[in-house]
Amino acid sequence: MKFNKVALSIACAAGFTVAGAAAANADTVMVKSGDTLSQIADENNTTVSSIQSLNSLQNIHLIFPGQKLVISTNNGDAAASTQQSAQTTQQASQQQTTQQASQQQTTQQASQQQTTQQASQQQTTQQASQQQTTQQASQQQTMQTTQQAVASSSEQAARDWIASRESGGSYTAQNGNYYGKYQLSRAYLGGDYSAENQERVADSYVLNRYGSWANAKAHWLQNGWY
Structure with missing residues (x-):
C-alpha cells in the first residue's frame, strides 16, 4: 500500500510537470458553458481540425465546461507555418502566372507565325496574279x-x-x-x-x-x- 501511494504521488507529480510544460509551451482556453468547438476555433483564428488534433478529441461535438483545450503549441511555430503557407501560396501563384505567361507567349508566337504564313501566302498569290497579268498583257501586246x-x-x-x-x-x-x-x-x-x-x-x-x-x-x- 505504501509503495502504491508513493508511486501514485510520483505519477501525479510527473503529470503536473508534463501538463505544466505543455501549458508553458502551448496556448490554451477554458471551455465555458455553451461554447462549441467551431466557436472557439473562430475566436482564436484556428480551425476545428487543428484543435481536435492538438487535443486528441474523439468527438468534436463533445466538450465540457472547465475543460482546457490547447489552441496552439507555439506561436512562433504557428507564425512560421502561416508564413510558410503564404510563401507556398505565393510560389504556386507565381508558378501559375509563369505558366499563363508562357501559354500566352506560345499563343502569341503561334498567332504571329500564322499571320506571317498568311502574309506570305497572300504575297505569293499577289505575285502570281501580277505575273499572270504581265503575261496576259505581253500576249495581248504581241497579238496587237x-x-x-x-x-x-x-x-x-x-x-x-x-x-x-x-x-x-x-x-x-x-x-x-x-x-x-x-x-x-x-x-x-x-x-x-x-x-x-x-x-x-x-x-x-x-x-x-x-x-x-x-x-x-x-x-x-x-x-x-x-
Whole structure:
C-alpha cells in the first residue's frame, strides 16, 4: 500500500510537470458553458481540425465546461507555418502566372507565325496574279503587234498594187489632169509634186474616202478606178 501511494504521488507529480510544460509551451482556453468547438476555433483564428488534433478529441461535438483545450503549441511555430503557407501560396501563384505567361507567349508566337504564313501566302498569290497579268498583257501586246504588222503588210501590199496599176510606180507619170505615182488630181497635190507630198496626199485621200488601202483596192477591182 505504501509503495502504491508513493508511486501514485510520483505519477501525479510527473503529470503536473508534463501538463505544466505543455501549458508553458502551448496556448490554451477554458471551455465555458455553451461554447462549441467551431466557436472557439473562430475566436482564436484556428480551425476545428487543428484543435481536435492538438487535443486528441474523439468527438468534436463533445466538450465540457472547465475543460482546457490547447489552441496552439507555439506561436512562433504557428507564425512560421502561416508564413510558410503564404510563401507556398505565393510560389504556386507565381508558378501559375509563369505558366499563363508562357501559354500566352506560345499563343502569341503561334498567332504571329500564322499571320506571317498568311502574309506570305497572300504575297505569293499577289505575285502570281501580277505575273499572270504581265503575261496576259505581253500576249495581248504581241497579238496587237502581230495584227498591226499583218495590217501594215496588207495595207502596203494594197498601196503598191494600186500604184502599179495607176502609174507603174512612177512619181512623174502623167495622164491629163492626173499626175504621179497614184495618179492624183493636180488640184489635190496643190502644185507640190514631190514624192513626199504625193505619199502624204494619197494617204489622206484613201483614208478619208475608203478608210484603208485594202478597201480602195477592193473598189478599184470592182470599178477599175479608185
